[in-house]
Amino acid sequence: MSDSALLPHRIAGLHDLATDLWWVWHREAREVFRQLDYKVWRLTAHNPVRMLRLVSPERLAEAAADPGFLALYDEALRQLEAARSGDQTWWRQRTTIGRKRPIAYFSAEFAIHQSLPIYAGGLGVLAGDHCKEASDLGLPFVGVGFMYPQGYFHQSVTADGWQEENYERIDWEDAATQRARAADGSELVIAVPLGNRTVLVSVWLVKLGGISLYLMDTNLPENAPWDRELSARLYGGDRETRVQQEIILGIGGVRVLRALGYDPAVWHLNEGHAAFVVLQRIRELLELGYSFADAHAEVRRSTVFTTHTPVPAGHDAFPFHMVETHLAGCWGGLGDHREDFLALGRYDNGSGTLFNMTALAMRSAAGVNAVSQLHGEVTREMWAPLIHELPPQDEPVKAVTNGVHLTNWLSLELNRTLDKYLPADWRARHDDPSVWDAVLDIPDEVLWETREKMRGYMYHFVRERIRERWVHENVPPARVLAGGTLLGQQALTIGFARRMTAYKRPDLIFHDPDRLARLLNDPKRPVQVVFAGKAHPADEGGKHALQGIYRRALDPRFGGRIAFVEDYDLHVAHYLVQGCDVWLNNPRKPLEASGTSGMKAAANGVLNMSIGDGWWPEGFVGGNGWLIDPAVEHADNAAQDAADADALYRLLENEVVPAFYERDAREVPLRWVQMVKQSIRTVAPRFCTRRMLKEYVERMYLPAFEASLTNK
Numbered sequence: 052m053s054d055s056a057l058l059p060h061r062i063a064g065l066h067d068l069a070t071d072l073w074w075v076w077h078r079e080a081r082e083v084f085r086q087l088d089y090k091v092w093r094l095t096a097h098n099p100v101r102m103l104r105l106v107s108p109e110r111l112a113e114a115a116a117d118p119g120f121l122a123l124y125d126e127a128l129r130q131l132e133a134a135r136s137g138d139q140t141w142w143r144q145r146t147t148i149g150r151k152r153p154i155a156y157f158s159a160e161f162a163i164h165q166s167l168p169i170y171a172g173g174l175g176v177l178a179g180d181h182c183k184e185a186s187d188l189g190l191p192f193v194g195v196g197f198m199y200p201q202g203y204f205h206q207s208v209t210a211d212g213w214q215e216e217n218y219e220r221i222d223w224e225d226a227a228t229q230r231a232r233a234a235d236g237s238e239l240v241i242a243v244p245l246g247n248r249t250v251l252v253s254v255w256l257v258k259l260g261g262i263s264l265y266l267m268d269t270n271l272p273e274n275a276p277w278d279r280e281l282s283a284r285l286y287g288g289d290r291e292t293r294v295q296q297e298i299i300l301g302i303g304g305v306r307v308l309r310a311l312g313y314d315p316a317v318w319h320l321n322e323g324h325a326a327f328v329v330l331q332r333i334r335e336l337l338e339l340g341y342s343f344a345d346a347h348a349e350v351r352r353s354t355v356f357t358t359h360t361p362v363p364a365g366h367d368a369f370p371f372h373m374v375e376t377h378l379a380g381c382w383g384g385l386g387d388h389r390e391d392f393l394a395l396g397r398y399d400n401g402s403g404t405l406f407n408m409t410a411l412a413m414r415s416a417a418g419v420n421a422v423s424q425l426h427g428e429v430t431r432e433m434w435a436p437l438i439h440e441l442p443p444q445d446e447p448v449k450a451v452t453n454g455v456h457l458t459n460w461l462s463l464e465l466n467r468t469l470d471k472y473l474p475a476d477w478r479a480r481h482d483d484p485s486v487w488d489a490v491l492d493i494p495d496e497v498l499w500e501t502r503e504k505m506r507g508y509m510y511h512f513v514r515e516r517i518r519e520r521w522v523h524e525n526v527p528p529a530r531v532l533a534g535g536t537l538l539g540q541q542a543l544t545i546g547f548a549r550r551m552t553a554y555k556r557p558d559l560i561f562h563d564p565d566r567l568a569r570l571l572n573d574p575k576r577p578v579q580v581v582f583a584g585k586a587h588p589a590d591e592g593g594k595h596a597l598q599g600i601y602r603r604a605l606d607p608r609f610g611g612r613i614a615f616v617e618d619y620d621l622h623v624a625h626y627l628v629q630g631c632d633v634w635l636n637n638p639r640k641p642l643e644a645s646g647t648s649g650m651k652a653a654a655n656g657v658l659n660m661s662i663g664d665g666w667w668p669e670g671f672v673g674g675n676g677w678l679i680d681p682a683v684e685h686a687d688n689a690a691q692d693a694a695d696a697d698a699l700y701r702l703l704e705n706e707v708v709p710a711f712y713e714r715d716a717r718e719v720p721l722r723w724v725q726m727v728k729q730s731i732r733t734v735a736p737r738f739c740t741r742r743m744l745k746e747y748v749e750r751m752y753l754p755a756f757e758a759s760l761t762n763k
C-alpha cells in the first residue's frame with residue numbers, strides 16, 4: 052500500500068483518496084488522478100494505489116503547487132469527508148433511526164472495481180452497486196464477504212475458441228485494502244469451527260465512503276494447506292468446498308461483525324450463499340437462554356433475504372451428511388437442537404430431499420424479495436410448497452426490481468451532454484422521472500454526435516485491447532481477428548455481453564446463419580456483433596457456446612463483423628454498455644430473474660432488443676427499444692428457439708436496421724435518436740439503485756428495523 056509520508060504535505064490526502072474506493076464512482080475524485088498523471092492512470096488500468104507508487108516526485112511537487120489541481124483535490128476530499136459523515140443524506144431526512152445499529156449485508160461476491168476481482172457476474176455487480184448507493188444515501192450499512200486472494204479467473208481463449216482460466220494472485224501492495232483491526236489495534240483474526248477442527252480467518256477492510264466492507268480470507272499460515280485454499284477462488288471448488296465456504300461466510304461473518312463491535316439491527320442475505328448467518332444468530336440467542344422456537348422467530352424478524360434466480364443450479368443444496376460433517380463443531384451451542392436446525396433447510400426440489408440454502412433463508416427471513424415483478428411471480432410458484440408452510444403474510448415474496456448505480460455507469464461523454472441540458476441538480480435528483488423530461492429537448496444532432504463518440508470510444512478500446520495482446524503476448528493472428536480487428540467504426544453495432552451460459556442463449560442469433568450473414572454483409576447497411584463473457588469453469592455447455600461464437604467470428608462468410616472480446620469484466624462492460632447501438636438479450640424465458648446489463652445500456656441510450664423476460668416487461672413501454680415477441684409459447688425448447696430467433700431476425704430486418712440507416716440531410720437518424728431519448732428518459736430514473744435502495748429501505752429494511760429495535 053502507498054505511503055502518505057512520501058507525498059508532499061499539501062496533497063498528503065491523496066493517500067486517503069486512493070485507499071477509499073469511494074473514488075470509483077465519483078468523477079471529481081477520478082479527475083484528480085487523471086490530472087495527476089494521465090499516462091500512469093492509463094498504465095495502471097485506473098489503480099490509484101499503484102499510481103501513487105509510480106508517479107514521479109517531480110510531478111507530485113508540481114501538482115502540489117498547481118492551483119487548478121489543488122482546487123480539484125480540495126473539492127474531492129471535501130466530498131469524501133461529507134460521504135463519511137453521512138450528514139445531509141436521504142437517510143437522515145427519512146428517519147430518526149440513528150447509525151449505531153446498521154444493516155449488515157452478506158454476499159459471496161462484490162463488484163466494486165476491476166482491480167478487486169472478487170466478482171463473477173450480475174450478482175456481484177448488483178451487490179457492488181447496492182453498497183455504493185448505500186453510501187450515497189447515508190444508510191447505516193456494513194458489507195460482509197470474501198477476499199479471494201486469487202479472485203475470479205482471467206479468461207483467455209485458444210485459437211480454436213476454447214476458454215482457458217488463469218488465476219492471478221492479488222498484489223496486496225497495489226490493492227485498496229487494509230487489515231481490519233480489533234479494538235486493541237491488533238490485526239483481527241477470528242476462529243470458525245469447521246468439521247472437528249478450527250479454521251482461522253483474517254479480515255480485510257475495504258473503505259467505501261460512508262460504509263465499510265469486510266472481507267474474510269483463510270490464507271493464514273496457521274491453517275492446514277487445504278483450509279488456506281478455502282477462500283482462494285470465487286466459485287472455484289467442488290460441493291465440499293462450497294459448503295465450507297458458506298459456513299465461513301455465514302458463521303464467520305457474524306463473528307467478524309461481533310469482534311468489530313457491530314450490533315446490526317437488520318441482516319440482509321444477498322442470495323442463499325449466506326444463509327448460515329441464521330445458524331450463528333440462533334446459537335447466540337440460545338446461549339442467552341431463548342428456546343429454539345423463540346430464537347428462530349427473533350432472528351426471522353430482523354432478517355431480509357433476496358433470491359436472484361429461478362435456475363435450479365443457482366440454489367445451493369447439499370446432502371444432509373455433508374452439512375452435518377462440516378457443521379460438527381458448531382452443534383455445541385445448539386444443544387439438542389441439531390434436528391430443529393437441519394429441518395430449516397429441508398427441501399425436496401423434485402430430485403430428492405436436500406439441505407437447501409434458499410429454503411433455510413426463506414424460512415428464516417420475514418422479508419423475502421425477488422428481483423423483478425415477473426421473477427416475483429415465478430418465485431412464488433417455484434417455492435409454493437414452502438411458502439404454504441410459512442406464517443401467513445400479505446406478500447410472502449415481494450418484488451424489488453433491480454437497478455444499476457447510474458452515475459457510475461453513465462459515460463463521461465453523455466454526462467457532459469446531460470450537464471448542458473438537464474436541470475443543474477439532475478445528479479442529486481436522478482431518480483425523479485421529471486428531471487429526465489429535458490432529454491427530449493436535447494437537439495437531435497447533439498445527442499447523435501454524443502452517441503457516435505461513445506461508439507468510437509468502444510471501437511478504439513476493443514481494437515487497442517487486441518493490439519496490445521498481439522504486440523505483448525504474441526497471440527496467434529486468428530485471435531487478433533476474432534478480437535475485433537475488422538470491425539467498422541460507423542456500422543450498426545449489436546452488443547451481447549454477459550455470462551456465457553445455456554439459458555442466456557448467447558448463440559441464438561446464429562440460429563439461421565445465412566439469414567444473419569445477409570444482414571451483416573449488406574454493403575450499404577452493415578451490421579456487426581460484439582460478444583464478451585466468461586463461462587463458469589465447470590459449465591461445459593457455456594464453454595461450447597463460447598467456442599461456437601468464436602468459430603463464427605473466424606468464419607469469412609460473416610465478413611469479420613463478429614468479434615469476441617476476451618476477459619469480460621467491469622472495465623470492458625463500461626465500454627460495451629456505453630458504446631454499442633443495440634443491446635441484445637435473449638434468455639430462455641422465464642429464467643432471467645432481472646438482468647442488469649440492459650439497464651446500463653438503456654440509460655446510455657443503447658437501445659434494448661430483448662425477450663420479454665426479467666426487467667424488460669417493466670422497462671419496455673414502446674418506442675424505447677424493442678420487444679422480441681415470438682407471439683407463441685412452445686413447451687419444446689428447440690421450437691421456442693426457432694420462434695424466438697425468427698422474431699429477432701424480423702425485428703432486425705424490418706425495424707432496427709432501417710431506423711439506424713434512415714438519415715436526414717445532416718446524416719442524423721431522426722427516428723433512432725427519438726428512441727434513444729425515450730430509452731434514457733424512461734429507464735434512467737426507474738432502473739437505478741437510487742430507486743431500488745429506497746424501495747429496499749421502505750419495504751424491507753424499515754419493517755425489520757422496527758421489529759428489531761422495539762423488541763430489544
Ligand SMILES: *Cc1c(COP(=O)(O)O)cnc(C)c1O
Pocket residue numbers: 171172173174176548549550619620621624645646647648649651
Ligand atoms: C452488468 C454486468 C453483468 C450482468 O449482466 P446481465 O446481462 O444482467 O447478465 C455481468 N458482468 C458484468 C461485468 C457486468 O458489468
